[in-house]
Amino acid sequence: MRIRGAIERAADVLLGVQTWGYQEVAGAENNPYSPVPWTALIPMLMSVPKSSLRGSFVDLGCGKGRVLTAASFLGFSRVVGVEIDAELCVAAERNRGSRRYEVVCADACKYVAPADTSVLFLGNPFVGSVLETAMRNNCTDGRLMLCYYNTGKVNRAALDLGIGLTEISHGHNWAAYTVG
Ligand SMILES: C[S@@+](CC[C@H](N)C(=O)[O-])C[C@H]1O[C@@H](n2cnc3c(N)ncnc32)[C@H](O)[C@@H]1O
Numbered sequence: 001m002r003i004r005g006a007i008e009r010a011a012d013v014l015l016g017v018q019t020w021g022y023q024e025v026a027g028a029e030n031n032p033y034s035p036v037p038w039t040a041l042i043p044m045l046m047s048v049p050k051s052s053l054r055g056s057f058v059d060l061g062c063g064k065g066r067v068l069t070a071a072s073f074l075g076f077s078r079v080v081g082v083e084i085d086a087e088l089c090v091a092a093e094r095n096r097g098s099r100r101y102e103v104v105c106a107d108a109c110k111y112v113a114p115a116d117t118s119v120l121f122l123g124n125p126f127v128g129s130v131l132e133t134a135m136r137n138n139c140t141d142g143r144l145m146l147c148y149y150n151t152g153k154v155n156r157a158a159l160d161l162g163i164g165l166t167e168i169s170h171g172h173n174w175a176a177y178t179v180g
Contacts, residue, residue: 004039011038012066017095019066025085029128033088035066036123036149040174044147045070047169047176048119052145055118056080060108060134061125065092068101076119080104082111109133117141123149132161139163142180149174 008020023033036044053075059067062081071079079101083089089105096103104111109130113120120138139146146165148154154175156165165177 004037008035008038015069016097017064017066017069018091019064019069019095021064023085023088025088027084027126027130029130030084030126031061031124033063033085034151035063036174038066038070040149040172041067041070043171044121044149044174044176045074047171048074048145048147052118053077055116055143056114057119057121058082058113058117058138059121059123060111060138061123062092062103063088063123065095065101065103067121067123068092068103069095069099071119071121072099072101077116078102078114080114082106082108084108109137111137113138115141117144119145119147121147124151131159135159135161135163139179142178144179146177146179147174148177 012019019035025032056078057071057076059081062068062083068079068081082104084107089103092103164180167175167177169176
């Protein structure tokens with residue numbers, strides 16, 4: 001556990017960001033801030049096919065911007081994070097430095113991703129009706145890849161909601177799907 005914690009912090013230090021930590025957020029169905037471990041994030045992003053890099057990457061519930069930081073190295077046309085908590089939005093902006101990503105401070109329920117979105121990333125940001133609305137609003141394009149991380153086993157049935165997910169890769173606590 002100590003070694004894993006040290007790796008998490010060392011990656012932040014190397015990239016000049018501060019993304020570790022935990023923070024409660026308001027809303028019964030909104031999960032607290034706790035970043036996807038770097039050790040899971042890197043294989044998740046490595047599973048993205050080259051062809052998807054032409055579109056936009058969207059992290060719903062971006063917290064302090066760890067996922068945005070990593071995605072900004074890959075050459076997506078646009079990298080966008082949506083975050084409901086104002087303090088976390090400020091932290092994500094601070095962590096951006098000279099990297100190219102946008103932070104939208106909003107409820108993901110009310111957000112519709114850019115039309116050219118090729119990767120939708122969810123690091124266990126919310127559950128219940130918030131998850132359902134966000135998925136229905138944004139998982140409409142058959143070219144979309146959904147990357148999902150959970151702290152436990154990923155439950156595809158709970159995630160699918162009739163939108164038709166096909167698993168294309170998975171790892172410890174994460175899975176990637178095509179939609180439709
Ligand atoms: C488990 S953290 C993951 C953060 C980020 N994806 C990462 O891995 O570094 C979930 C994040 O989703 C945000 N969140 C929860 N509900 C939200 C909502 N309805 N709209 C936007 N963001 C939300 C939380 O504030 C928190 O920052």
